[in-house]
Amino acid sequence: MEDKSSILFLVFSLPVIFFIIVTSNMIAHSYAELWSNTLNLVITSILLVACIVNNFKTGPRGKHGRAWMCFTLAIAMWWIAERIWTLNELTNTETLSYADLFWFGGYVFYFIFGVMYLMPFASQISRKNIVIVSLVVLSVLMLVLYITKSNIDTFEEIVHTSYPVADSIMLIPSILGIMLFFKGAIKFSVSLFFIGMLSFVISDYGFMYFDRIGEYYTGHIVDIPYLMAYAIFISGIIANMNIWNRINKKMPFNDQDTMR
Known part of the structure; x- marks a missing residue:
């Protein structure tokens, strides 16, 4: 049975984010900016606290503990990057900043987390699927770079x-990870971390396009899936903490039955 508390959080948070951003945009861009920054601060702060609590529950040992440490480090770096971004906006600073460093650092730790999180299911992920997914992603990347007319003329x-x-x-x-969910290898609540990143990336692509033009x-409006991604991560953390309460603490990361 799926974790009810994590699903309830999604059912509540996602419509709220959608309603607030859409409504504030209908009033004025200034309201949209205020509410987007407010939601960002609240949601990312809740996520960071939830990650820290989750780390205390899982501990730093083993693959499971190290994976969650990487996820927390990613969220911590993105939290710092978000605050720097907001500060730059308030001070009308448009040049490159340390925010980029923290965002890229977060990407590294999230990727490590994603790989470690999938390791127990390595036998269910064929090389063929990896190649196909990689080719699809490469095609999407080329399309995005073409649409946004990206170039490398300057460091910026x-x-x-x-x-x-x-x-x-x-x-x-x-x-x-999402493919594993559709194959029935993992439960929906466990796949939330991958769904959240997918939402994050889609929003980021949208941001690059609208920023370019x-x-x-x-x-x-493109901030909606971005904020939703953080909310989805929170739901995943809630689900993980509930799973942790039900499984054998000595072999949590290899117990696939609890993750189905």
Whole structure:
């Protein structure tokens, strides 16, 4: 049976995010910016606290503990990046900042988490699927780079172009994880971390497009899946903590039955 508390959180949080962003956009862009920044601060802070609590429950030992440490480090880095981004907006700073460093650092730790999280199911992931997913992701990347007319003429452009590349790399374990869910190998609540990253990447692609054509602003409709991604991560953390309470603490990461 799926974890009810994590599902209830999704049922509550996702419509709230959608309603607030859409409604604030109907009023004025300034309201959308205010509410987007507020939601971002609240949701990411809740997520970071939930991650820390989850780490205390799982502990740092073993593959399971190390995987969750990586996830928490990723969220912590993204939390810092979000605050720097907001500060840059408030001070009208549009140049490259340390936010980029923290975002890319978060990508690295999330990728490690994704790989470690999928390791117990390695026997169910064929090389053929990995190749197919990689080719699909590469095709999507080329399409995004073409649509956004990305180039590498300057260092700033190189950094901006690195985001779709990093996003595409994150898509590989995410899509593989979602495929496992549809195969019945893992339960929905366990796949939330991959669904969240998929939502994150889709929003990021949208941001790059609208930013390129000069139509993006904080609170834009494309922020909806971005904020939802963080909420989905929270739901996944809730589910994991509940799973942890039910399984053998000595062999949590290899017990696939509890993850189905």
